[in-house]
Amino acid sequence: MKRNRKVKILATLGPASSEEAMIQKLHEAGADLFRINMSHASHEVMRMLIGRIRAVEARCGRPIGILADLQGPKLRVGKFADGKVELKVGQTFTLDSNETPGDNARVYLPHPEILEAVKPGHRLLIDDGKLHLEAVETDGKRIVCKVISGTKISDRKGVSLPDTLLGVGALTDKDRADLDAVLATDEVDWVALSFIQRPEDLAEVRKVARGRVGLMSKIEKPQAIERIDEIIELSDALMVARGDLGVEMPLESVPGLQKQLIRACRRAGKPVVVATQMLESMISAPVPTRAEVSDVATAVFEGADAVMLSAESASGDYPVEAVATMASVASTVERDPHYSGIIYAQRPQPEATGADAISLAARQIAETLKLTAIVCYTSSGTTGLRAARERPQVPILALSPIIQTARRLSVVWGLHCVVTSDATDLDDMVNRACRIVSAEGFGKPGDRVIISAGVPLGTPGATNMLRIAYIGSDGLSGI
Template sequence: MRRERRIKIIATLGPASSTPEMCAKLFQAGVDVFRINMSHTQRETLPERVAMLRALETQFRRPVGILADLQGPKLRVGQFGGDGGAMLEKGERFVLDSDPAPGSAKRVYLPHPEILSALEPGHNLILDDGKIRLVVEKASPKQAVTRVTVAGRLSSRKGISLPDTTIAVSAMTDKDRSDAEAAAEAGVDWIALSFVQRPEDMADLRKIVRGRALAMAKIEKPQALLRLEEIIEASDSIMVARGDLGVEMPLEKVPGTQKRITRLSRRMGKPVVVATQMLESMITAPVPTRAEVSDVATAVFEGADAVMLSAESAAGEYPVEAVTMMNRIAEEVENDSTYRSILDAQRAEPEATGADAIAKAAHEITTALNLKAIAAWTSSGSTAFRLARERPNSTVVALTPNRSTARQLTLVWGVHAVVTKDASDIDDMASRACKFAVREGYASLGDRIIVVAGVPFGTPGATNMVRIAFVAKEHVDQA
């Protein structure tokens, strides 16, 4: 099974997609990576879900990627007295304090002393997903006196967002640490950390994971944008999590921010995922809106590595249709006459390393000779990552002896991973590269392909060779 597109599709598991039969349908429809949302998954049931998805590999004889998405800190106000809420009127003062007594129309408990310590006059507070807004007038470690700028009814335990405030605590809660350990132990391929603010947050995740999975930073707080390059450098990939990002910053700034994150991630060679509300209307409707189609298409034109479905596949009425639609949009955009010129306009110059120089050379050779495939021998996956950064015209057939590497590469743009034993010598390298290019449907008799590898074989990070190979009859017979 191979995809007719370069961008990858991530689908979230949930009540609508929790059976092996539905997961198989979603994979056939186009899913490359399945997301397990740890906000709604008990770590005790995680191994069972992972095993269900791994069974798809046996069924379809293809690597299947698994992404565990950590919940992150959920900041909420305390309880209200009376009927469990209060009406906050515009222009009135409202106090957030450290008193656990039930709240009223004048005040409420904020069970997060780290927030009270970090607030300053002029900081904005956003409550209940943007329905209510406050601005701080006075602040102390015991209470914050605010003025209501957007009125509304505030109920018990509603969420609070802090677009102007950097909280001096890790993005990881005790639950996240436990879930990250469980996810790494269960053998997931990627672990995403929510509400990242600084590169140190990613360092915390890496200490727990210890190389057992790759680390993804979710950019959903304005504070992360202040140190974006450092965060990308500290991560294996990035997710543009537009839901919370759109709550914590003006909505009109989100599209430009998305482009900035996407382009910087591409320049730094880190896979980037665009997520949230991509086909939102398909939760209850069998077709998306025109605006949603354009939204998905924009991510494809921008060269994102993957686009993600959340509630559409987790709890929607049309999960298979949503994946099918996303697949069709991606294929159509990638066949558009303007796609390649837009993609190439965003290419970054390679870094001054041998691996990047080889990747650029492979791209230029495939373009000049109009070759069908680039076969990349890779142990850790780094060679395939660098080739994908170039966004070549040809599919990267990543040949790896490590099944975990093949699974991780299911998230990466334009990479088709195959698990096979490492090459024994240069002739074997070229011969089996041709054989697998034919077997996987990316080359045929008489075609030429590019072969990229590192000598000595099996040495991670030693990419130092590019070769043009000819597909002969023996390769077709072996395939």
């Protein structure tokens, strides 16, 4: 299944898209990998969805990635005696450790770590920022606040703390149980970590996962922005989770942060996903707004590896249409005459490694000679990531003998992944590459391709060779 675009589409599965037939329709419409939201999916539902995705993968013959998104610490207030209360701007309102149902003067906060960490002057945003409080007095057991804006609060509303660094990690007991269940399936390719604050938050997951899944850090807190370079270094990928990021930071700062994060990931050669409300209106409408189309286009112009659908594909009325719309917008943007210039202007300098030098040379040769495709053999996935980092104008085919590598690379910009056994010698390497380029619809007899590989063949991390080859009349090398 050849895609006519380089940016990837990550679609969330849910009540509207849990049946195997619908998953196949979403894949055919353009979804390259699927997200299972562990905030809503039980372990049984997760295993069921994984089985259905793998059945679709087997029928379609394409590697399909699976992302399990851990819930992370959900911070919420307690309950009120009447379910909700009305507040007044300027009044004081207290959050405390008293489990008694709340009223218009106080409410229980079942998070001692917040009571201990918040300092006077810190902001507390309730219910996605609809209620804005400012701490005026704290003693470790209660937070006396002033109501700055908003007047309503009700049971179990979420609490955001843009100014407070909490002393707890990013994993809850639920997350640990979910992570164990995810790893036990041996079929999940990525795990997304919610509410990352600092690079240390990745340590526990890295220790448990032991390389069995890629770690995708969701950037949705100001504290993460302050240490973003360290977080990128320790992550395998990033997600720009604009929903919570837009609650804890000024909305007008989010577009600039999105650009900053995409470019930082491109420099590091790490995949980056742009998420949240990209086609929000398509939850209930068959077409998006013009602003949403522009939003998707901006992420594509910036060179994001993937764009994500949440409720649009999980619980909306038009999941297939949402995926098809996103695919159409992406492919149209990539044909825009300004696209290549914008991508080229943002191209990072290669690092001083053999793999980077080979990838740079492959891209330059392919574009100078107008070759049909770049073919890279990759076992660990590193060569594929380096080839994509260059953002070449020609297609990239990533050939790997390891299905898990091909699935994990399904989130990476421009990579068309094919599972194939290792080449036995140099002639087999070239012939196999030419045959696959032809069979996958990327080239025809007479076209030329450039192939990167490592000698000795099959040695991970040893990419050190480039070869230009013609596709012969039989689909094999003409040389």
